[in-house]
Amino acid sequence: MEPFAGMEAFVRVVETGSFTAAAERLQMAKSSVSETVRALEERLGVRLLDRTTRSVRPTEAGLKFYARCRRLIEDAEAARAEAQTLSEALSGRLRIGAPDAFASRFIVPSLAGFLKSHPALAIDLVATAAQSKLVDEGLDLAIRIVAAPHDNLVVRRIGKSRIIIVAAPAYLAAAGDLNTPQELVNHSCIGFSPLPWRETWSIGGETISVEPVLLTNETESLRAAALAGLGLAAVPEWLVGDALAAGALTQVLADYETPESGVFAVYPTNRLLTPSVRSFVDCLARDLKSRGLGAG
Structure with missing residues (x-):
């Protein structure tokens, strides 16, 4: 598993553009992420990242390696999600971003019944007036209230x-x-x-x-x-x-x-829609419809 761990660290550095942000995503020390990626480069005998005091970006070889690694990680996540669907019990931690007032009025009330049905699941709720950055903030999903969400996101309209x-x-x-x-x-x-x-x-x-x-x-x-x-x-x-x-x-x-505007549940395109995300969005969509805010 050591080579795969190195690949994941490398992929997160490329996606976030920094070792610090990647370390936060992976819940690791920045030094550990840096050492893991450097060890991966040494094993491959190829420099994958150009590092300066202000930025980090992939080399040409790094870009090609990143595309392959991301597919491997997505396949691994897909395998994990398929295994989870064999059990009705959802577990782990779900990280959700949402507009502040909408979160307090709709998401928090929805969580009461949702968490009661899935007691092994925990929620991180990031409530802010600004639009949350899904990849940078390590969000599994975000709720956006906009006329039309960005094309580079996976979207489900759940309300108005x-x-x-x-x-x-x-x-x-x-x-x-x-x-x-x-x-x-x-x-x-x-x-x-x-x-x-x-x-x-x-x-x-x-x-x-x-x-x-x-x-x-x-x-x-x-x-x-x-x-x-x-x-x-x-x-x-x-x-x-x-x-x-x-x-x-x-x-x-x-x-x-x-x-x-629409109320949209959005997900990063490079992240699999897990059963916990799907279940929560289904729950929230039902609640919005019952309160007159359904997508129609």
Whole structure:
């Protein structure tokens, strides 16, 4: 198994572009990864990586060797997954990336029943407003809420998400109602910096330029700012459904069309879809459908 271990370390270095990131993926010390790859080069009698103080990249021979090694590792992972399917018990650790507020409202509630059904399985949940980098962060899957995911990912659409514009009743009482998208420029707006909804808002087939009184990169802060009456906010409907029902927020310009995105489960193309990933995505898709966010 020593040559294969060296191959896996080499493949992870090429994929992540650094020994440090590869060591995190493999849960090894950086020095161990470096020594393992160097030992592999010595056994082969070929230099596989060009190393500098700032970067590491494969040589021409390394690129060809990488393609072969990756196929071997994928075959080994496929064999492991096939063996796992012979047993109903899922085990190991599943690492999931997801948007922060979506994770707290949908993924965490789904985990209760999922983990009860699979007690030998553990979850690492990486919740962030920014899109998680699957390979760099060692994720088994990520949940993305976008119009269309990147072509280099394996994708399953499991839900939908529509943007609406909301404000606190107290803000509207002071600032006045608005009847057309063009009137947005006369109101205080709250922008969400990770997405296009910061200085430009799309509604009714038009793109309106606004000057946000507040820009935030965190989803819960966007919701809190709207509830506090700071102005209008363009938010996913699922983020504020409870506040709308309670009357703490009011939807405006409801007669105008706003963009709808998909909720996607995405996986790295170089990683096999394991039974644990498939089972969790099936569970989450059922939960989203039961809560009115199904893919349709």
